[in-house]
Amino acid sequence: MESKLPRISRLRPPSSLNSTAAKPKIVAATKRCRSPEEAPSSKRQRFSGGENKPPSSGNKPAAKLKTSNSSGSLSGGRPSSKLQSNISGRATSNPRTATVKPSVVKSAKPVGASSRPVKPGASNNGRPPASVNTSGNTSGCGTGSKAKRPAWDLKGRLQDMEERLKQHTEQKSDFQTQMREWQEQQAQLESQNSKLSGTVKEKEMHFTNMVTENDGLKRKLSEAEEDLYQVRKQLERDTENFEFTKASLRRQKETLEGEVASLQQEVAGLKSSVAQLTASQAGIRSELEATKLALEQATRTIADRDAEIVTHKATISGHEVTIEEYLQSFQEHETVRRQLHNSIQELKGNIRVFCRVRPLLGDELYGSDGDIPHMAFTGEEHRTLELERLGEVSLSEGNGKYEFTFDRVFDPSTSQATVFEEISQLVQSALDGYNVCIFAYGQTGSGKTYTMEGPSVEDEENMGVISRALLQYEFEGSFLEIYNETIQDLLERHAADVKHDIKMTGTSGGDVMVTNLTTVQVTTENQITHLLKTASQNRAVGETQCNERSSRSHSVFRLKITGNNTITGETCKGTLNLVDLAGSERLKESGATGQRLKETQNINKSLSNLGMENHVPYRNSKLTYLLQNSLGGNSKTLMFVNVSPREDSFSETLNSLRFATKVNQCNIGTATKKIRVCEPILLIDLP
Numbered sequence: 001m002e003s004k005l006p007r008i009s010r011l012r013p014p015s016s017l018n019s020t021a022a023k024p025k026i027v028a029a030t031k032r033c034r035s036p037e038e039a040p041s042s043k044r045q046r047f048s049g050g051e052n053k054p055p056s057s058g059n060k061p062a063a064k065l066k067t068s069n070s071s072g073s074l075s076g077g078r079p080s081s082k083l084q085s086n087i088s089g090r091a092t093s094n095p096r097t098a099t100v101k102p103s104v105v106k107s108a109k110p111v112g113a114s115s116r117p118v119k120p121g122a123s124n125n126g127r128p129p130a131s132v133n134t135s136g137n138t139s140g141c142g143t144g145s146k147a148k149r150p151a152w153d154l155k156g157r158l159q160d161m162e163e164r165l166k167q168h169t170e171q172k173s174d175f176q177t178q179m180r181e182w183q184e185q186q187a188q189l190e191s192q193n194s195k196l197s198g199t200v201k202e203k204e205m206h207f208t209n210m211v212t213e214n215d216g217l218k219r220k221l222s223e224a225e226e227d228l229y230q231v232r233k234q235l236e237r238d239t240e241n242f243e244f245t246k247a248s249l250r251r252q253k254e255t256l257e258g259e260v261a262s263l264q265q266e267v268a269g270l271k272s273s274v275a276q277l278t279a280s281q282a283g284i285r286s287e288l289e290a291t292k293l294a295l296e297q298a299t300r301t302i303a304d305r306d307a308e309i310v311t312h313k314a315t316i317s318g319h320e321v322t323i324e325e326y327l328q329s330f331q332e333h334e335t336v337r338r339q340l341h342n343s344i345q346e347l348k349g350n351i352r353v354f355c356r357v358r359p360l361l362g363d364e365l366y367g368s369d370g371d372i373p374h375m376a377f378t379g380e381e382h383r384t385l386e387l388e389r390l391g392e393v394s395l396s397e398g399n400g401k402y403e404f405t406f407d408r409v410f411d412p413s414t415s416q417a418t419v420f421e422e423i424s425q426l427v428q429s430a431l432d433g434y435n436v437c438i439f440a441y442g443q444t445g446s447g448k449t450y451t452m453e454g455p456s457v458e459d460e461e462n463m464g465v466i467s468r469a470l471l472q473y474e475f476e477g478s479f480l481e482i483y484n485e486t487i488q489d490l491l492e493r494h495a496a497d498v499k500h501d502i503k504m505t506g507t508s509g510g511d512v513m514v515t516n517l518t519t520v521q522v523t524t525e526n527q528i529t530h531l532l533k534t535a536s537q538n539r540a541v542g543e544t545q546c547n548e549r550s551s552r553s554h555s556v557f558r559l560k561i562t563g564n565n566t567i568t569g570e571t572c573k574g575t576l577n578l579v580d581l582a583g584s585e586r587l588k589e590s591g592a593t594g595q596r597l598k599e600t601q602n603i604n605k606s607l608s609n610l611g612m613e614n615h616v617p618y619r620n621s622k623l624t625y626l627l628q629n630s631l632g633g634n635s636k637t638l639m640f641v642n643v644s645p646r647e648d649s650f651s652e653t654l655n656s657l658r659f660a661t662k663v664n665q666c667n668i669g670t671a672t673k674k675i676r677v678c679e680p681i682l683l684i685d686l687p
């Protein structure tokens with residue numbers, strides 16, 4: 001905008017624009033028309049200096065020229081060269097000015113001057129040079145080729161002067177005309193100038209407004225740039241976010257594509273499943289129809305059966321009456337049976353012996369098919385066992401054959417269930433009010449513990465006598481071990497200083513009890529198993545202290561039985577002792593010395609006491625002292641003699657069978673029933 005300012009200022013006309021342009025031309029024309037003769041320097045000075053009056057002659061044209069000059073001085077200064085050129089230019093283009101100007105110039109020339117140039121120094125018939133004459137000769141102006149009038153020709157000279165005045169007057173008229181034109185031009189220019197000034201002011205105002213607007217726009221531009229910067233920054237951040245979002249969306253897209261693929265697979269699988277299910281549904285529907293038909297048939301059948309049931313119920317009611325009558329009759333027979341049973345037991349004697357031979361096991365089977373060549377189980381009643389010494393027989397042994405008869409002989413194939421069936425009558429006797437004691441006697445490894453407790457691993461089919469007896473009754477049980485004449489609790493490990501002594505409750509014939517002995521309530525099979533396991537573990541602890549301790553100790557399982565006879569309605573509580581005795585090896589054959597010798601002596605003492613026919617010296621051993629109530633006249637005793645099938649155990653087997661025979665022949669008196677006061681049964685596993 002500023003660059004425009006100078007252009008606007010240049011449009012302004014100079015202050016001296018009016019009429020000053022004509023001045024130099026007028027002056028020039030005036031100067032050219034003078035001659036030195038007509039206007040001496042002093043006069044010329046006055047003439048051009050602004051005298052209002054002509055010289056003494058009073059010449060008007062001179063005065064008019066002065067006026068012309070004075071009007072030229074109105075400019076008061078030099079016109080600018082530009083304005084001169086403008087005006088000249090305009091004069092050229094203006095037809096009026098063009099007409100005037102040549103006339104001015106033409107008339108400004110000296111009238112009598114030749115157009116031909118005069119050479120300097122050229123002679124003119126002895127007269128002053130033409131140029132001097134021309135310039136100084138007033139008659140030269142406008143007269144042309146007129147000859148100079150003699151001084152005396154005043155009339156001629158006056159005539160010349162009038163001619164010249166006339167010329168000047170014409171020139172003046174021209175000048176005035178031109179002056180008017182110039183004034184008109186000046187007025188036009190001033191009007192134009194005024195208009196231009198207004199325009200300039202408008203432009204300046206417009207410019208100011210533009211500047212203000214420009215500033216505002218600059219501010220807006222700055223703000224816009226700042227906004228643009230912020231927008232760019234935001235755009236960069238948005239771009240970054242967009243890229244990040246794009247990447248995460250791409251990952252999501254990939255994941256989703258994977259899921260879509262797996263879902264598509266699943267859908268395909270489901271479609272095929274649906275197809276299969278649709279097919280199978282059709283099959284099921286037809287099956288359903290068939291089933292519905294069958295159901296309708298069955299419903300009809302049920303209705304028929306319901307009718308039959310009503311009939312049968314009537315029959316059952318009749319039978320129930322009959323059963324009730326039979327039950328009453330059975331109860332009477334049961335009472336008779338018990339009386340007969342006890343009579344038979346009394347007839348049989350109160351010590352009964354069962355012999356059991358275990359099968360060959362493990363390595364013992366090597367080279368055999370399970371047969372035991374030196375044993376024979378004869379007789380239909382399963383009561384006889386024949387032993388035969390194979391190989392060389394001494395003279396004292398005769399033919400080497402030994403026959404033993406017991407209340408029952410169980411061969412190796414006899415199951416635990418069969419064995420228990422045979423002794424269950426004795427357990428029943430305990431509930432009937434008799435003292436019952438069951439021993440297991442025999443050499444080490446002959447099967448005493450197996451018979452009494454069953455195998456070491458849990459095996460329901462091969463449960464022993466203890467477990468089977470316990471399954472029939474609710475009881476409180478305790479389990480003890482007599483090792484080397486010292487009692488140990490097998491259900492709980494006590495401190496070393498806890499003593500277990502045998503004591504009698506009440507007077508003679510009262511219960512025998514052991515101090516500090518743990519008693520457990522057993523009602524379920526699991527509890528029985530747990531009880532036997534605990535006892536076995538406590539025995540195993542003992543074995544680490546002394547090798548094969550279980551073989552060298554007696555274990556007594558004492559039960560306090562609560563039994564209900566559902567037939568007679570009687571209830572009985574008693575104690576049952578099941579005794580697994582220490583091994584019955586003979587002292588001589590055992591070759592024992594030291595501690596082992598002492599053990600064997602103690603064992604044999606207690607065992608031999610059992611075999612005493614008339615009087616058992618109970619106090620001789622802990623075992624007999626503990627079992628005194630079960631070995632006396634008021635008890636029923638069963639002894640298992642367990643026998644090894646090994647041929648190399650022949651002598652021990654023979655010895656055991658002989659001892660058992662002796663026990664079997666004992667008469668410990670007639671057992672008497674204690675009504676409603678059940679005494680303990682003794683089940684003894686003899687060594």
Ligand SMILES: Nc1ncnc2c1ncn2[C@@H]1O[C@H](COP(=O)(O)OP(=O)(O)OP(=O)(O)O)[C@@H](O)[C@H]1O
Nearest residue numbers: 358359443444445446447448449450550551582583
């Ligand atoms: N009738 C049987 N059927 C199958 N295996 C038996 C039978 N009798 C005993 N056994 C097995 O023979 C081995 C010896 O039996 P058991 O331990 O009962 O002898 P034991 O006379 O109690 O010996 P110890 O006097 O050393 O205690 C055991 O592995 C036992 O499981």
